[in-house]
Amino acid sequence: MNHPKLTRSARALALSLATSGWLLCGLAPAQAQPANAPIRIGIITDEVGPAKAYAEPVTLGAQFAAKEINAAGGVLGRQIELQIEDDQGKPDVSATMARKLVDANAVIILSLSLSTATQQAQTVTLETKTPHYTPSNSGDTLTTQLNNPWFFQSGPLGSTQVATLLSYARAMKLKRVALITETSALGQLTNRFFKEGLIRNGIEVVAEEVVPGGASTAEPQMQKIRAAKPDAIFLAGVVTPENVLMLRAYRQLGLKMPILASYNLSVPVYMNVAKGLLDGLAYVDAFDPAKPELQKFIAAWRKDHAEDPNGLHGYGYDGVYLVADALRRAGAVDKEKLRAAMQSTRGFNGVMGAKGSSYTFPEGKRTGFDESGMVVRIYEGDRQGKVVHVGTN
Amino acid sequence: MQDLIELAISATAGGCIYALLALAYLVVLRPTGIINFAVGDWATVAAFAGYLGLSRYELPWAAGMPLVIVLAALLGWVTERIAVRPLVERGAPVLAPILALLGMLVVFRESVSLIFGPDPLPVPQPLGYGRIEWGLIAGSYQSFFIMGVTALLFCGTWYFFERTLAGRSFEAVALDRKAAALMGINLRRVTACAFAAGGAIAGLAALLLTPNTSAHYLMGIPLAIQGFTALVIGGVGRIEGALAGGLILSFAEQLTVRYAPIPAGLAQGVPLVLLIGFLLVRPQGLLLARGSSR
Numbered sequence: 213m214n215h216p217k218l219t220r221s222a223r224a225l226a227l228s229l230a231t232s233g234w235l236l237c238g239l240a241p242a243q244a245q246p247a248n249a250p251i252r253i254g255i256i257t258d259e260v261g262p263a264k265a266y267a268e269p270v271t272l273g274a275q276f277a278a279k280e281i282n283a284a285g286g287v288l289g290r291q292i293e294l295q296i297e298d299d300q301g302k303p304d305v306s307a308t309m310a311r312k313l314v315d316a317n318a319v320i321i322l323s324l325s326l327s328t329a330t331q332q333a334q335t336v337t338l339e340t341k342t343p344h345y346t347p348s349n350s351g352d353t354l355t356t357q358l359n360n361p362w363f364f365q366s367g368p369l370g371s372t373q374v375a376t377l378l379s380y381a382r383a384m385k386l387k388r389v390a391l392i393t394e395t396s397a398l399g400q401l402t403n404r405f406f407k408e409g410l411i412r413n414g415i416e417v418v419a420e421e422v423v424p425g426g427a428s429t430a431e432p433q434m435q436k437i438r439a440a441k442p443d444a445i446f447l448a449g450v451v452t453p454e455n456v457l458m459l460r461a462y463r464q465l466g467l468k469m470p471i472l473a474s475y476n477l478s479v480p481v482y483m484n485v486a487k488g489l490l491d492g493l494a495y496v497d498a499f500d501p502a503k504p505e506l507q508k509f510i511a512a513w514r515k516d517h518a519e520d521p522n523g524l525h526g527y528g529y530d531g532v533y534l535v536a537d538a539l540r541r542a543g544a545v546d547k548e549k550l551r552a553a554m555q556s557t558r559g560f561n562g563v564m565g566a567k568g569s570s571y572t573f574p575e576g577k578r579t580g581f582d583e584s585g586m587v588v589r590i591y592e593g594d595r596q597g598k599v600v601h602v603g604t605n
Numbered sequence: 606m607q608d609l610i611e612l613a614i615s616a617t618a619g620g621c622i623y624a625l626l627a628l629a630y631l632v633v634l635r636p637t638g639i640i641n642f643a644v645g646d647w648a649t650v651a652a653f654a655g656y657l658g659l660s661r662y663e664l665p666w667a668a669g670m671p672l673v674i675v676l677a678a679l680l681g682w683v684t685e686r687i688a689v690r691p692l693v694e695r696g697a698p699v700l701a702p703i704l705a706l707l708g709m710l711v712v713f714r715e716s717v718s719l720i721f722g723p724d725p726l727p728v729p730q731p732l733g734y735g736r737i738e739w740g741l742i743a744g745s746y747q748s749f750f751i752m753g754v755t756a757l758l759f760c761g762t763w764y765f766f767e768r769t770l771a772g773r774s775f776e777a778v779a780l781d782r783k784a785a786a787l788m789g790i791n792l793r794r795v796t797a798c799a800f801a802a803g804g805a806i807a808g809l810a811a812l813l814l815t816p817n818t819s820a821h822y823l824m825g826i827p828l829a830i831q832g833f834t835a836l837v838i839g840g841v842g843r844i845e846g847a848l849a850g851g852l853i854l855s856f857a858e859q860l861t862v863r864y865a866p867i868p869a870g871l872a873q874g875v876p877l878v879l880l881i882g883f884l885l886v887r888p889q890g891l892l893l894a895r896g897s898s899r
Binding site for chain 2: 431485
């Protein structure tokens with residue numbers, strides 16, 4: 213049987229139609245979701261890069277919250293669905309993932325990765341007018357470098373940490389202190405806020421040391437600090453192995469002045485890797501064991517997990533619950549309405565923060581953590597001990 | 606003065622770690638011509654094996670240390686079999702196995718991260734936590750342990766290469782692979798042994814380091830850079846060069862941080878300036894290989 217042959221022009225037309233159809237399938241935005249489809253919340257996390265140790269538990273906390281919310285009937289009569297993307301802790305990849313989530317019709321994007329990655333992802337959320345929120349990043353400049361009304365932050369700011377530590381230290385009448393940090397971007401930023409806060413309070417910084425990533429000792433840095441004879445050491449590092457080196461050198465050289473540390477020392481991993489080095493260390497935390505909401509969260513978590521939760525889980529948990537609350541107040545799955553609802557969040561009680569503290573995004577500000585909501589705790593032996601100070605007064 | 610001596614002991618211990626890593630590069634590089642950047646992640650895998658053996662299963666160091674070193678040697682040997690030998694046998698240029706080993710680095714790192722998670726894990730101190738103070742000489746037990754073990758290893762390695770027939774065959778391959786093959790030396794076996802030895806030495810470096818730093822899945826890259834810098838400084842010709850390179854690098858790092866009147870951030874760049882300086886002024890490194898004219 214003879215098949216009619218296609219003319220060259222007909223073949224070209226068919227080819228061009230097929231190609232354009234394929235391209236359209238690939239490039240066209242996703243179709244609007246059915247009314248009862250799950251509400252998609254995008255999450256950008258770091259599964260392989262430098263922030264993995266922190267991003268992973270925050271993501272687990274977010275997933276746990278989503279599971280609880282769905283079990284309780286969801287939001288606006290719909291289930292919520294987390295679409296999780298990995299940015300490897302790289303700012304450029306983070307922006308790409310943000311665009312992917314926008315294309316996937318995510319109503320909001322939660323950034324749980326590095327601060328620098330979150331910053332870069334904002335270029336996409338600003339352009340596409342997509343609500344964007346980090347419940348865990350603490351960099352003070354995330355809401356100031358770019359005027360992005362779509363972006364919100366509820367992690368405790370570096371400036372809040374230093375204000376809390378300084379208020380605790382006021383009673384110690386410190387005149388001269390040393391600063392020590394490591395080379396990560398957040399470690400440097402935290403150090404900068406510590407230094408600015410100290411100088412503002414009339415406290416002289418007599419030594420400022422940096423332990424490079426991958427170092428095998430921090431003894432020369434601690435020797436310099438010892439020689440400067442400070443009243444106390446402010447430890448601004450956020451990378452665990454380098455912080456352990458600092459603590460080991462401090463003990464090794466027999467230093468006795470108190471250490472006041474960033475919130476990073478609240479991560480329970482220190483109780484495992486820095487055994488024998490922690491006793492007496494004061495650190496700022498957003499995990500107040502006396503808070504009823506936290507106690508409820510811990511009890512619920514224990515039913516599902518073999519290990520107790522920590523603050524990192526709490527940030528992710530609070531993040532998804534805060535978004536669910538904003539969605540309910542928005543009354544519809546609409547980006548502009550959700551943005552407005554996020555901005556009008558007032559007194560949202562999460563599990564993080566001191567007893568009685570809550571999240572609020574005051575008009576004109578997009579940082580929601582209560583400025584008096586951090587606590588100072590003390591290590592007792594190798595255990596995270598009692599709260600010795602609350603807030604900034 | 607006490608500061609300086611205390612620092613010298615700390616710098617010597619740090620230099621020993623760098624020297625071991627440089628030696629791990631060197632034992633592979635000399636007979637094969639391959640720069641193996643996977644040494645850092647061999648060390649990472651060994652660090653986590655150390656955590657398993659010494660922390661989780663609480664083996665005594667006398668049993669756990671040899672076990673981890675044997676495992677690291679096995680890792681080196683397996684790396685050679687799957688990432689290097691197939692390429693060499695197909696006549697690939699020397700850059701190909703170097704790139705394949707860079708790929709293996711990622712495989713090792715991500716495997717460790719998937720198995721053990723992202724948190725650092727502790728490795729216990731072999732002699733416990735404490736400090737020796739003898740007059741002006743003062744340092745941690747671990748610093749002296751690192752120096753003692755490194756000295757023993759370098760003496761043993763020197764003896765192997767200088768005084769044994771097997772060691773001389775390595776040197777012959779390093780001088781001229783084709784001539785060595787014509788003289789009946791089995792190049793495959795020498796290459797496999799070189800990778801196994803490199804793995805074992807990198808594993809030992811990790812075991813000595815991690816009681817201070819903890820085992821962490823991102824620890825490999827800095828170790829690879831530090832070991833390579835020490836190798837370039839000391840020269841690729843002789844094992845004493847690896848030791849000298851490690852010590853020079855560590856002293857430069859620590860003395861700069863402690864005494865140089867420059868901001869702390871800039872002090873980190875000094876080792877790299879040193880590396881560039883050596884490459885410009887003495888690209889062959891501090892010590893020349895025997896038989897080299899320059």
